[in-house]
Amino acid sequence: MNKELVLRLLKYKRLLQQLKSLGFIKVFSNNLGDAIGVSPALVRKDFSVLSLSGNKRGGYHIDTLVERLNEVLGKNEKQDVVLVGCGKIGTALMQYREFERQGIRIVAGFDRDPQNVENPTKTPVFTDRQLEEYVAKHDIRIAVVAVPEESAADVAERLQQAGLKGILNFAPVELKSSDQCIINNVNIGLELENLFFMVKYAQEQPAAVAPE
Amino acid sequence: MNKELVLRLLKYKRLLQQLKSLGFIKVFSNNLGDAIGVSPALVRKDFSVLSLSGNKRGGYHIDTLVERLNEVLGKNEKQDVVLVGCGKIGTALMQYREFERQGIRIVAGFDRDPQNVENPTKTPVFTDRQLEEYVAKHDIRIAVVAVPEESAADVAERLQQAGLKGILNFAPVELKSSDQCIINNVNIGLELENLFFMVKYAQEQPAAVAPE
DNA sequence: TAGATTGTTAATCGATTAACAATC
DNA sequence: TAGATTGTTAATCGATTAACAATC
Numbered sequence: 061m062n063k064e065l066v067l068r069l070l071k072y073k074r075l076l077q078q079l080k081s082l083g084f085i086k087v088f089s090n091n092l093g094d095a096i097g098v099s100p101a102l103v104r105k106d107f108s109v110l111s112l113s114g115n116k117r118g119g120y121h122i123d124t125l126v127e128r129l130n131e132v133l134g135k136n137e138k139q140d141v142v143l144v145g146c147g148k149i150g151t152a153l154m155q156y157r158e159f160e161r162q163g164i165r166i167v168a169g170f171d172r173d174p175q176n177v178e179n180p181t182k183t184p185v186f187t188d189r190q191l192e193e194y195v196a197k198h199d200i201r202i203a204v205v206a207v208p209e210e211s212a213a214d215v216a217e218r219l220q221q222a223g224l225k226g227i228l229n230f231a232p233v234e235l236k237s238s239d240q241c242i243i244n245n246v247n248i249g250l251e252l253e254n255l256f257f258m259v260k261y262a263q264e265q266p267a268a269v270a271p272e
Numbered sequence: 273m274n275k276e277l278v279l280r281l282l283k284y285k286r287l288l289q290q291l292k293s294l295g296f297i298k299v300f301s302n303n304l305g306d307a308i309g310v311s312p313a314l315v316r317k318d319f320s321v322l323s324l325s326g327n328k329r330g331g332y333h334i335d336t337l338v339e340r341l342n343e344v345l346g347k348n349e350k351q352d353v354v355l356v357g358c359g360k361i362g363t364a365l366m367q368y369r370e371f372e373r374q375g376i377r378i379v380a381g382f383d384r385d386p387q388n389v390e391n392p393t394k395t396p397v398f399t400d401r402q403l404e405e406y407v408a409k410h411d412i413r414i415a416v417v418a419v420p421e422e423s424a425a426d427v428a429e430r431l432q433q434a435g436l437k438g439i440l441n442f443a444p445v446e447l448k449s450s451d452q453c454i455i456n457n458v459n460i461g462l463e464l465e466n467l468f469f470m471v472k473y474a475q476e477q478p479a480a481v482a483p484e
Numbered sequence: 485t486a487g488a489t490t491g492t493t494a495a496t497c498g499a500t501t502a503a504c505a506a507t508c
Numbered sequence: 509t510a511g512a513t514t515g516t517t518a519a520t521c522g523a524t525t526a527a528c529a530a531t532c
Contacts, residue, residue, distance in 0.1 A: 061470075061473055063466065063470070066466050066469050067466055070462055070465050070469075071446065097446065097448055133465075133469055134469065134472055137468070137472070139468055141464070148363070148364035148367050148368070149361075149364045149368070151360070151364075152361045152363075152364040155360050156360070156460065156461075157420075158444045159461060159464070162461045162464075162465055164461070164464055164465070164468075201471060202464075202468060202471060204464070209370070225471045225474070225475070226468070226470065226471040227467075228460075228463055228464050234308065234309065236309055242470050242471055242474060244464075244466065246463055248365070248368065248370070248458065249368075249370040249373075249374045250279060250283070251440055251456050251458055252376055252414075252440050252456075253282050253345075253376070254275065254279055254282060254456065255414060255438045255439075256346070256349070256376075256414060256438070257278050257346065258273075258275070258278065258438065258454045258456075259437045259438040259454055260346055260349070261273055262437070262454060263437070
């Protein structure tokens, strides 16, 4: 179960739910492959790993797929997270509609200086000194980190000490996963620099580029 | 030149600049490897691809590395971008300090409804009807997209029509690169769902997890 | 010199794909 | 039946790593 595979499964799931809501009943591996940008063979392989099978002629039954994907990916589990760092990015995330749509809820924010946080939402924002207590009390497993670069490493350390199991990190530092805690880094600046380079390079050497 | 390699090169560059500013003169492949989380062999391989060489005993000279990396990655090129969609995430990005630190500048924002944009910055926000004109006039190559899911596909289409070469997409839809235009998707919800799964899975099957 | 590190080759590894028999 | 699609195996591909000779 590597990250890429899981991301594909999540994409299948989203897509299938959409198809279902549009009234589709079945789907072929090449439809799915086209839609998420992989080969039909890989789609079939992924499904076979999940012991999902289709019909030799009629493709896959969407309901069955969705059901099994929910089973594997864990549908209605509690998905509560805390947000550490309520600056511009942080508060934007507090209002991010997509989270609730995916069943994810930011239950509390923490900031070094909660007074200064412009918080138009109902989510409470506490001083970061209460972090450990809150996390323990509410059995929080996952945190979103949106603090400045300087504080990121310390915050991550504290979160791991507090027993958190997963961190989604927006600070522009590459934090490393440990056995106790899995960290996903979203490095916006890096993505954009990468894009600049890919574009420049594609212009110089039209043939040699392999996006994604 | 695949994406992973470019990301590593960007990370080397950042790290080396930091080391340099701390007064370091030289560095070994295993220092760099540890720092960015890859094997020393890969570091040496990457450098050898760039025809960078070190000293059999004394490691690599930081100045030489930085110089060559700037050469390859294109140091002081103009890095102007436009922002399409000035909602919560969009305006947060307008104020994102890390961009200017990396020499990236958001020169203009566009929104369907510029009146409603809370814009505490000097960056002008225009109506999206002016997008094509602005982009042509200022020779903009790259756009950051932070519009709602529903509009993302249309906006991407318009941007490609307008001749943009690269898009960094924050809308929760997977947009696909074409020959004309490279698209990097940053799907925050997906990253977080992924994290939830990885954490759950790691708990269930401690041995079988491979983060990142 | 002895020890350490580079540079590079060959081996490994894992993921993806081609291809095709099975079969609806 | 003829045609299309699955399910799976073996081949391919590319990236990473192990290992070691070269050498400072």
